Amino acid sequence: RADDRSSQGGTIVVTYQDDMATLDPAIGYDWQNWSMINSLFSRLVDYKFGTTEIVPSLADSWTISPDGLVYTFKLNPKAKFTNGRKVTAADIKYSIERSVNPKTQGPAGGFFHSIVGQDKMADGSATTISGIEAPDDSTLKFTLSQPDATFLNVLALNFASVVPKEVVEAEGADFGKKPVGSGAFKLEEWVPGQRLVFSRNVDYFRDRPNLDGFKVEIGQEPLVAILRLQKGEVDIAGDGIPPAKYLEIKNSPDAKDLIVDREQFETSYITINTTKKPLDDVRVRKAINMAVNKDRIVRIINGRATPANQVLPPLMPGYDKAYKGYAFDVEGAKKLMDEAGLKDGFSTTLYAMNTDPNPRIAQAIQQDLAAIGIKAEIKALAQPEVIAAGGNKDQAALTWSGGMGWIADFPDPSDFYGPILGCGGAIAGGWNWSWFCDKSFEDRATKADAMSKPEQKDERYKIWAQIFTDIQSQQAPWAPVFNERRVVAKSKRMGGSDAVYIDPTRVIDYEAIYTKK
């Protein structure tokens, strides 16, 4: 569009309801702070805006040893922290170790599992990770215990962001409130419960972001945020458009200027506790898969998603176009129930988060299950309680993942296996709420991840696709329901491709978005 030319500068207003948790890259791990942390700090490698393609960042260049076990990075000399100090290899080593260090109480530890010595660091028996070496200020060398195709993706995670040791030690636990990084923006002001003000980092080592800065207003009720957005008081409503307002906006004349609606690496599903009678019977699990009327559920959320038939979202490499999953088939489901000897059904509980639209979806599921004789009592609770229930082997039988649906940390199918379908996640407090742990699949998974060479990429994806397809068709530990599209509401003056508002890995690319002339 003609007017859609990037204008350097300008500051914008972004709103969220919840208070900002923390901006500490070793800890921050939610929707809200992910993109801000991303813009405050920099990492060895990064993604090209709006894509999943790895590009150099702190690292100018890198080499991978033939066996795929040693990664060596050359750092960009221009990189500086916002406190003026140069970024050195030691900083990066320190930062990653910090992420793994249990004292940090961060969620990141697991991601770096393939680095030699991560385990010792994680259980507190070592104070450094032997697999990370900084021979000189501008060279960094990682040694892996086994080849890992996703290692570069891991290094592109916020958890691998570089932080200045001296500041971290000075601030201690408050670093998350007074972050200092080497990213595109820096934090100017943080008024708890009210706003955070970010401004452009003038001596950013990569090309400057378009915006001079952005202001994040928190405690903003989504409905009100949309109202303000319509009045032009707000540029991005971070919590998206609440269901109550969606249709109104969508059908309004200037919808196309206001709404960014894009697919993401997301699947919303029902976990079926494979250890709980009678759900341990695969036929029952298949019956459940057939019973759920996904089209209607999608309609309930105003078509803001596409029905899902498998674990992986369509965007994800390894998505099996051939596999159609279980079609909606009440009769078939009933038959399976018969075979399982449950002609007159059984009663169970369905956990779900208590924020709209999840209770509604849960009720839709409840009705569908009732149709095949499964009486599901709904427990609509706050997120932590649902997570606790799911992470407790003998509590949650069925759990609707909506609102907490699995969103990939990086664009690789393996990310959909480990924590949520692998044995590693099937622990008290873990996220494998189906408690699905099958040795044969474990082995296939580790094998697949070992194929780290670039040329093996496509083959590897094929293997993963097979794994997920088999899991569903043989074991059906999940009933995938839909792949939710992310919807962001932005003011008319905001420019930039949809991709930078709904970035597959960063959520919002504060570096890339801009205001129109």
Add this chain to the structure above:
Amino acid sequence: MKRALSEIARQPATCVAVLLIAAVVLAAIAAPWLAPFSPDAQPFDGLSLEGAPLPPGPKYWLGTDTLGRDLLSRLLYGARTSLVIGLVANGVAVLIGMTLGVVAGYVSGVVGNALMRFTDLMMAFPALLLAIVLAALLRPSLWIVALVIALVNWVQVARIIYTETRGLVERDYILAERSLGAGHMRILFRHIAPHLLPSAIVWGTLGVATTVLLEATLSFLGVGVQPPQPSWGNIIYESQSYFQAAPWLVFIPGAIILATALSFNLVGDALRDLLDPTQRGRG
């Protein structure tokens, strides 16, 4: 009794109120027969193609909710829950409040004092928390929510009643009763409690609506009635943010709650005048 009826008959407003209450109670009892649909049924045509709830129309008289369920049917069934909450829970709350208030006010000294401190504690205590924990520990049910509400709402009443009682015990006729050798129980229940009835009624009726709404908050937190069981409170609560897109989902139940509460209030006032012999033959 006859007097009662004639009294009420003299005030048209009260008559309307009585009829309305009767209607609500009837609706609650006869819901299965009156409701055109099952309250939980989510017919496919209950939502527009875009998934929007349907406004009142020929098929769904009061429209449908955000799951495409018939609002009328849900309101009819919801009456059951909400009556229990608004009457039983609220009633129990007032009862507890009265008992504690009266006792605290009557037995001055250590016991009374202790009771008031306990009231203070309850007043300072975050009720929602209790609710959440109960929600998770117990199997949520209508009776839990009733319990919680009772536990939450008695405090104010106790406070008010307490001060009133303190005034009453100074009165001469209480002394007269004691000089006749009346026991404490007799004085408390035959000679003090009746005089507190007016305030009890006022607070009771004022409480109807508030408790019905409070129930919704609690269901949201997971205590008490869980979906799909309807209650007037959670019908509003579920869709309160839709009040622009689907006003009928908020304002129809809202109006019903209000009307019911108002009726109870009117009847309560009438009742108060009836039960007060000193009102007899006065203007």
Add this chain to the structure above:
Amino acid sequence: MTGPILAVRGLSVDARTPEGLRPVLEDVSFTLRSGETLCLAGESGSGKSLTALSVMRLLSLSLKPRSGSIRLAERELTTLSERAMRRVRGGEIAMIFQEPMTSLNPVLTVGAQIAEAIRTHDGADSRGARARALAMLEAVHITEPARRMGQYPHELSGGMRQRVMIAMALSCRPKVLIADEPTTALDVTVQAQILKLMRELRADLGAAILLITHDMGVVAEMADRVAVMKSGRVVEQGSTLDIFERPREAYTRQLLEAVPRLGAFAGTDSPPRVTSAPPTAPSRDPVLFVHDLTVTYGRAARGFGRGEVSAPAVKGVSFELRAGRTLGLVGESGSGKSTTGKAVLGLIPFTGEVVIDGVSIAGLSSAEMRPVRRKAQMIFQDPYASLDPRMSVGAAVAEPLTIHGVGPAAERRERVAMLLKRVHLSPDHASRYPHEFSGGQRQRICIARALALEPRVIVSDESVSALDVSVRGQVLELLLEVQEEMGLAFLVISHDMAVIERMSHDVAVMRGGEFVEYGTRRQVFENPTQEYTKALMRAVPVPIPRRGTSDLRPVLLRT
């Protein structure tokens, strides 16, 4: 003298009742010249207060003037605009009310309340107003006027409060002062002072006084002319002398006879008998024996454990009371009469010895007290306050029977019927509620309730002082009657010497919580040893019109 300052002509007022309008004032007419005192006399409910309120145009909404004219000098008040009327109120016509306790605003200082009146009418600035308020307080002979200015009503005694009311009323030098039972709620001694004060002030200010009272003694003492009211009408009107010496109406005569005359029973040891019942042989052993009784309030935790220990309200009181006899307890307000009465029935904690019919009640549990309660009963000052307004009269009378589980319901009903007859009420009153009775009837109900258990002792605390003369006589009769028939022992508490004289065999005079004088009626009344006793007796207004305005009796004891 010139024409009347206040002239009321054919005043009629209706009360709005559910059944429609009910006349409460019918064609009331009278005139008032400046400098003169007109008394409105008549029994309770005869319309005295309504007349006064009509003049002030302060009738409550449930009352509606029908017809009549009220002229203040040349001005017609009934048609005056509300603003103009406001200038009249307090400015030209001021009013004093019956209840000094409740007629002053509890949260404002005395000074403020008086000054307010002055400012509203004379537009004085606050300093000026306060100065004049102070002057007024001096004028009403209140002790330490300067200090009173800053005090709150509850810190003053009844007498003081009434003085404040008067100061407030006269602060704007009104032409007319309406006093509605200004002394009824006060002690005799205080009453005497207030009446004297009003006489003085009338002399100084030359204001005309419309004095409302049902006490013919007061009338005789104050009035130049009298208007007698009965059920909303003025039945007789004339100079005080005429009314007293040549009453035309039977009702007027009845009023005059009802007035107890102190010394009427001089020379007798026991009150004249009213029944033909054989006199009970005075038994040796006392029904009530009290030794060294002392009561101190404020020990028990009151309210939130607050309560400072105060000086004893009753100190070392001893007396004994035998069957069929009456001990009269007299003394000024606050002297400890009621406290004594409550204590001997164990209604309040006390120290010392109290023996009722052989049982010492000191430190008995409420359970142990029960049997004793059957033997000793109490009749309270305010019959309305001492009846549960939400309980039918029948139930109230049956209450003691129910409490002590006497007989089956049916029998109780009979007993109640009998008791009601006993106190000259009809049994079918049982289903009515207290507010549906007159003061006298209510007191009868209380008596019936007290008699229900056929007690040996009855403590009667000011049982008749709330009733007006005509009724009072009947109730006293009733009490004597039941005493003679049932051989009861009475402890009669009153601040009215006449009542004491009429009722008692023995008399005790209380002051500051102690017996200052204790002896047979004859001793105490015919040759009192204490100056205080004499003062009490002198203070009783005598229903003999006084000629001239000079003050015959010295006024004692400043409040």
Add this chain to the structure above:
Amino acid sequence: MAALLGRRLIQAAAVLLGVAIITFLLLHYLPADPAALVAGRSANAQMIANVRHQLGLDLPLPLQFWRYLTGLVRGDLGRSYIQRSEVATLVMARIPATLVLMACGVFVEVALGLTFGVIAALRRNGIVDRIVMMFAFVGVSSPQFVVALLLLYVFAAHLGWFPMSGFGTPAHVVLPALTLGLLGAGWYARMVRSAMIDVLNQDYVRTARAKGLSRTRVVLRHALPNALLPIVAMIGIDIGQFMGGVVVVEAVYGWPGIGQLAWQAIQQADVPIIMGVTLVSSLAIVLANLLADLVAPLLDPRIRVR
């Protein structure tokens, strides 16, 4: 006076301790595992255990409580699980906003309540009275969230008289305070009405009128102060009832107060914050009642301790 104050202070402390204990117990049974939450989605058993140890959640309950108490004495409310910063600072940062909101809320409540209560009393059983009481009732029985949104749509979004959300200028506080006050105003109107009716029948009101005072003066100077006595005690109680409303109002109007913090903490099972907020609000309530007890004597000389 001092003695009384002292005693009430001790009682207050006792109440707070009680609240602390109960809350702590309840939170212990809160069915959410902080350790797991903190450790995150991809944690293994080992890591969760580590975190649990770090947070001291593996200690026996009494010891945990003791630690908390000792911290409390030092004014240390612990650190938030989610936000990782000190609860004390988080709460403190929120208090001013909530205080402002509450103060204004109470003001609106009392102002409206008094005005309409008095009007109703003066016109008792008249049509005005009926209408006022009717509205009072509607106020009491309407869902606050909806009221809040309605006001916001009408006065902020459409008429644009007030800002839609935020905090700072007086204009910001109007709508939140109004929403918060409307509910309570109903209660007050009712109580003031009955209190006023009582007082208006008192002898001293008649006396005041007999003095020739104007009606307004009689009402404002003589009747109202007496009618206020019972109301003051109510305001004390009220603060407690306010908390619920505060949550809703703050959420809708983006008011940066305790309510939002509390609600979010509950939604995130952020135990230390819940604990802190509970204690602070309890403190507020206790203080409010204390204040009411201390103010009463100022209004009513009869209960002044001499």
